[in-house]
Amino acid sequence: MIVSPGMSTVEILRTLVAFDTTSHRSNLELIHWIADYLAAHRARVHLVHSEDARKANLLASIGPDTAGGMVLSGHSDVVPVTDQHWSANPFTLTERDGRFHGRGAADMKGFIAACLSAVPSWQRRTLSRPIHLAFSYDEEIGCLGVPRLVSRLQAQVAAPALAIIGEPTQMRIGVRHRGFFGHRALFSGLPAHSSDPSLGASAIEPAAYLVTCLAGLRRAFARQGSAATLNIGRIDGGTAINIVPGCCEVLWEFRPQDDAAVALVHDAVRQALADLPTGVTVQAVQVAGVPALSTRNNGAAVSVARELGALWPEADLPFGTEAGFFQQVGIPTVVCGPGSIAQAHQPDEWICATQLQAADRFMQSAGAWAAASLPVPTA
Known part of the structure; x- marks a missing residue:
């Protein structure tokens, strides 16, 4: 697969939306496309398959194989479009009046696209600590894939400093939600x-x-x-x-x-x-x-998210996410991503161009954070 070295977030989002990853379907075509893209940019990529091998999580790392990195996580599946009235093909990204319409544009392929678009710029830096991408399957039907993903993360990756789950919060920091x-x-x-x-x-x-x-x-x-x-x-x-x-x-x-x-x-x-x-x-x-997400021991994640440009004040989220799974294994975790949850699961789902631009700035800041010199240990 030949991958353009300079794909924009919108170009990648257009590609991701074109994959029908409704939860009852396989997500392997999308995951393989992402894996090829990341491999072309020298990321270390691993797939974590479901028991029946019809679906897969993806775990990728950019930068040194050390502790203290950042996990950026999202889910690859989307909800059905059955019985919804769409004004255009839901699996073709359509731009109208500064909004990009398509199933999963907000929930949450926009975030994944921003992550992938930033990879070449991350690789051009000399990173002091890694950035890990963790993309799951079957979040929409009960977060079925993420336990396997978190288990592989624990086994394969030196302890991360924090995780950011990119569900649509309009780039505000989500610190709490019910289970x-x-x-x-x-x-x-x-x-x-x-x-x-x-x-x-x-x-x-x-x-x-x-x-x-x-x-x-x-x-x-x-x-x-x-x-x-x-x-x-x-x-x-x-x-x-x-x-x-x-x-x-x-x-x-x-x-x-x-x-x-x-x-x-x-x-x-x-x-x-x-x-x-x-x-x-x-x-x-x-x-x-x-599991619920609480404010327990998540101060480091809040601090870094604010440093990267996430909006304040913090938010209690009315919806559940995969964040609690990361918090359960001791990783400070917050939720922060582009788009609005009000658009999720709706006909003509959309994300604003300005939200994608905010996500792009966030990802560039993530690269700067990962490239920053680490404090020199004192005796």
Whole structure:
């Protein structure tokens, strides 16, 4: 693959948008294009595949193989365009009135494009510490790829000083957001004719008890003014009005702001499932888990992001990101990227040219930070 040595952020964004990386599809064509681009610019590139090898994360490093570097991270997948009315092909970048329209333009291929566009200028510098690019798969359906990516980062890269997750914040520093945990509880009972319910075991009744407990927790959070939220998203059970139901499924999620809220919900659910009626069993599994981002030990990341030009004051984000995964392994982490979350997932999704320009300046500052002389250790 021949890659132009001087591709602009807009040119790269146009290429990235053209890859349909909707989460139900493979992202390998996009990842291979990025890998070729980075290899052509002498980056050290590694792919981290999913179990079925249909998708891959990408981890790349520019600069010396030392500790104290910066991680710039984003996700490669996008949400579907199904049932949305677009005024143009969503997978062709279209410019109108200073805005670039296309699926993923804001969320978050604009950030990835700015990273890639800056690589040649980073390589022209003599970097004192590395810049690591970490691009994941399947963020939009539960952050499924990033645990593998972070695990490889820990195994392969000397401890970074910070991570910046480039979700669209209009270049403000995001320091906090709630987590997201999705759960599925499948109750199995014994179907019987309803003329004598004692011959069966209802799966719906214990499921209803769980739902009642969850609803009580939700009301308690609301009364207390807690940032934690809880939602019962789907209940499906039974076959007919005159049959004791043999199965019932409950899908629910909660969004905690801290570990205390997580523990409270988990304890309540354990109690709700601890004393099931005779003949009823339950399979309770977590189907998605995204840790919260807190302000714990992230001062270094905030300081560097401000030095690079990120906007202040800091923001509490209303949406979840992959940042908590990096923070969990001890990397100071913030969220900061171009574009607005209000445009994400929308028809005619767009990012302003001025936001891409701000991201370009941010990346040039990142290169200057990485090239700056390190303090001389004192005895």
